[in-house]
Amino acid sequence: MAFPGSRDIDLVVKLANRGLDEISAVEARLVPPPGVEVLATTVSEEAIPPATTFTIVFRLNLSETLPHGTHQAMLSLRFCVGPRDVNTIQTASFTIPLVISDASRFDSSLRVVEAYWGRERPVEAFPGAKLVPLSVVLANEGPHDAWGIKAVVEAPSDLLPVVDAVAAPTRLSPGSSTTLVYYFNVSPSASPGAYSLRLRISYWLELYGAVLRKGRTVSLSVAVSRPPGGHSSLLIIDVDWANGYPAYPNTTDAVLVVEAANVAPYPMAGILITLDLPQGFTDDGRNTATAYVEGPIEPWQTITAQFPIDIGDVDAGWHDIPYVAEYTLQSGGAGVRLSERGSLRVEVSPVEGVEYISSYWLRSSPGPGTAGASLALIFRDVEVPRMSGIVATVTLPEGFTSTTTGTRVFNATPTVASTAQQLAEVLLSLRGMPLPPPQPSPQEAGEGDFIVIPASLVIEGWVSVGTHIFEVSLGFIDHWGCRRSIRLSCPVWLPGSPSYIEVLENRSRVFVGRRESSVSLIVRNAGSGTIYNVYVGIRSLAEAISFSSALKYVESLAPGEEALLEWSASSPTEVIKGPVMALVTISFVDPSGYSHTVNQTVILHVEGLAELKLTDVEVSPTPVHPFGAFSVSATIVNVGTDAARNAEAHLASPMILTNEASYVFIGDIDVGSQVPVTLQAAIGNYTGIITVKLVITYLDAYNERHTVEFPVTLLSIKEVARRVEVRPETQELGWRLLTVAIVVVFLLSALLMIRRMVRARGVWGEAGGHT
DSSP: OBOTTOOSEEEEEEEEEOSSSOEEEEEEEEEOOTTEEEEEEEEOOSOBOTTEEEEEEEEEEEOTTOOSEEEEEEEEEEEEESOTTSOEEEEEEEEEEEEEOOGGGOOOOEEEEEEEESSSSOOOOOTTOOSEEEEEEEEEOSSSOBEEEEEEEEOOTTEEEEEOEEEOSSOBOTTOEEEEEEEEEEOTTOOSEEEEEEEEEEEEEEETTEEEEEEEEEEEEEEEOOOTTSSOSEEEEEEEEGGGOOOOSSEEEEEEEEEEEEOSSSOEEEEEEEEEOOTTEEBTTBSEEEEEEOOOBOTTOEEEEEEEEEEOSOOSEEEEEEEEEEEEEOSSTTOEEEEEEEEEEEEEOOSOOEEEEEEEEESSOOOTTOEEEEEEEEEEESSOSEEEEEEEEEEOOTTEEETTTSSSEEEEOOEEESSHHHHHHHHHHHTTOOOSSOOOOOSEEETTOEEEEEEEEEEOTTOOSEEEEEEEEEEEEOTTSOEEEEEEEEEEEEOOOOOOEEEEEEEOEEETTOSOEEEEEEEEEOSSSOEEEEEEEEEESSTTOEEESOEEEEEEEOTTOEEEEEEEEEOOTTSOOEEEEEEEEEEEEOTTSOEEEEEEEEEEEEEOOOOEEEEEEEEESSSBOTTOEEEEEEEEEEOSSSOEEEEEEEEEOTTEEEOGGGEEEEEEEOTTOEEEEEEEEEEOSOOEEEEEEEEEEEEOTTOOEEEEEEEEEEEEOOOOOOOOOOOHHHHHHHHHHHHHHHHHHHHHHHHHHHHHHHHHHHHHHHHHHHO
16 A cells, blocks of 8 residues: 555566466566656566466655556566577566555544643642643554654633643554643633633654654643632641640740641642730730741641740630631742631640549558657649659648648658659658668659658647548649649548557456466557457466467457457466566557557466365254254364465354354464364244354455355254253353353464464565565
C-alpha cells in the first residue's frame, strides 16, 4: 500500500515465463507517471526456466502532491531467449496500474481520558490562583504508533494559560498514555464553576513508508472551586498547655500550645495566628498573643504554635479564646492571602491535685494524756506534675500541741517517697528502726509520689478518743515556677493508749502441804485504748511456788475492763512461809497494731494451814434434862502445817443456856499438838436429840480470823420427880472438888502463857540477828 509522500517504497512486479525456452539477462525499465520517482530496480540474474515466475522490484519515491487513485506506468523488458550459446534478444512491454491510497482514511485514535488541576494528585483551583497546573492524560487507543505529539490548549478569558503548548516527550504506542501539564493563572474575577477547554492535538503516523501528519481537536471540562472562606483550611487539631501540664489561676509564663493541620490542597506559608485574650489573660500586659510559622506547610501536614500567656485571678474551668489565622495559600505564583476566624477552648484547673491518704501513729498507740506522740500524715500527688520546695503548715485541733513549737501551729518539711518501698522505708526510719543503706531521696514530688509529714505531739488529758481534724496547708513551687498552696482537712483517728495495765491480787494464798492452791489475779486495762491478743504469764521470783499452765490468753480488754485469771499453784512443805514476789508478764497489741510487753509484780503469800480436829468428845451427864447443866469435854488436835494462834472455844446453840463456863481461851495450838477443853452449859426447855456446836476460832500468821465448828449431839429427856436428900458431907465434898478444878485450870493457863512468851522471844531474837 502506498500513500502520497511515501518514501523508499517497493513496487514488486511478478512475471511468468510462458514460453518453451528459458530466458536470461533480463533488463527492466519502468516509465512512471508524473510524481513517481524510480530509485532502483532489482531483477534476478538467474536464468528463468519455462513455466516459472520471477519478480522485479522497483524502489520508488512518491510525491506528496501525487493525488490518490490509480495511475498507469509503462514496464519495458529486454531479455535473451534460447540456449546459452545462442543469443536471441527479445523485448516486451506492459502497462502496470499504480494504486495510491487515500491517507485520510488511515489514523490512530488519540483521546483525552482525564483532565484535572494539579500534578500527580488532583487539587482545587480558586479564583486568583497563579500557575495552577492542569494535567491532561492523553491515551493512544488506535492501532498505530503516534509520535511528535503536540497539543495546544485554548481556554476562556478567565483561565489564562501561562504554558499553552506542550509536546509529548515520547512515542505513543497503541494502548499507552502520556500526561501533558499546562499552567494557568485563574482570574480573580473568575466565577466558581465548570469551564470548557479545547485541545488541538497534532502528531505523526508512519505508514508504508509515508509519514502522515494528523491532527484533531478535543474538548475537556475543568472546574474552578469556590475560594476558601466558607470552610477552614487551617484545622485546629489540639489545644493544650505545654507538656500537658495543668494551668492554674494566677500563673505567669504559662505556654499554650496549638496544633493545627493544613487541610487545603496547596501548601500554606506565612501563618500568623493572633489570639484575642479574654479578661484575666494577658501576654506581657497585652490582651493579644501572636505566633508566626514561616512554612511552607504541605497539605495534611501539621504546625505547632506556642503562645506565652499570663493567667490572672480567673475562675477555674473552661474558657473560650477567639483567634484570627492569616496565611498564604500557595496555589501558584504569589499565592492567595487568606484569613479565617475561630475559637479555642482552654481549661484552667483548680489548685488541687494532692489527696490525703491516711495517718500513721509511730512507735505506739497514743491517747489522751500522751506526750511525744509521733504521727505521720501521708499524702499523694495525683495531678501536679512537679512540686518543689514543699513546706507543710499544720494546724492542730484543740487539745493537741507540737513538741517542737509548743503551739497548735507548726511548719514541717515533708519527705517524698516515689514508690511504696520507699514509703515503707520512710515510715520505718521515723519509727527509729534500722534500715538498709539509704536510697537518694527525690528533691521534688511528681505525679504519683507520696508526701510524708512527721509530727511530734502532746495530747491533753481531756481530749476524747475518736476522730480529730488536722488542717494541713502544703506550700510549694509548681511546674510553672509559681508559688502554690493547697489546703487539706485530714481526719486523724486517736485510738487511745493502753498507758497502764494494772494487776491486782484477788486470791493470793498458797498453802504449804496442799497439792493445789488456787491463785487468782485481776488484770485491768487502766488506759484509754483497747488492747488485743493479751497474753499473761506468771512465775515466782523465788523457787517457792510452781504454777500449772502459767500462760493465759485474753482476746481483748476495753478501757476499764477487767479479766479475772486463775492459776493452779503448789508449794513444797519445806519452803519458808511468808510473802513471795511473783513476776507477771503481760504481752498485748495496742490499737495501732504495735506489740508491747510489760512486767508487773504481785505478792503471793505462802502459808501453813492450821487444820483442827476434835477427838475424845464426852458429854456429861447423859442423858441431860431440860434446864439441867451439862459439860462437853474434848481434845483439840492441830494436824495442819501451821499453828492456830490465840485459839478460843465456846458452845453455841439456840437450845442451850450459856454461862462463863461455856467459853474458854486456849491460846496457840502448835502443829501436831493437842489441847483438852471442857465447856459447860445448861439445856433449855427442850427435849429430844439436840445438836450443840463446839466453835473454835483462831488467828493465822497474818492475824486473819478463822472459825471451825464441830457438832456435838445431846439427848435431852424430862427428869422423873424424886426426892433426893443431900447430906452435908456430900455438899462439902463438891465444893472441895470445884476448888481443885479451878486451881488446875489456872495453872494450865499460866503454863500456856509462859510458853507463848518464850516462843515470842525466840522469834524476836532471830529477827534481830538479821538486821
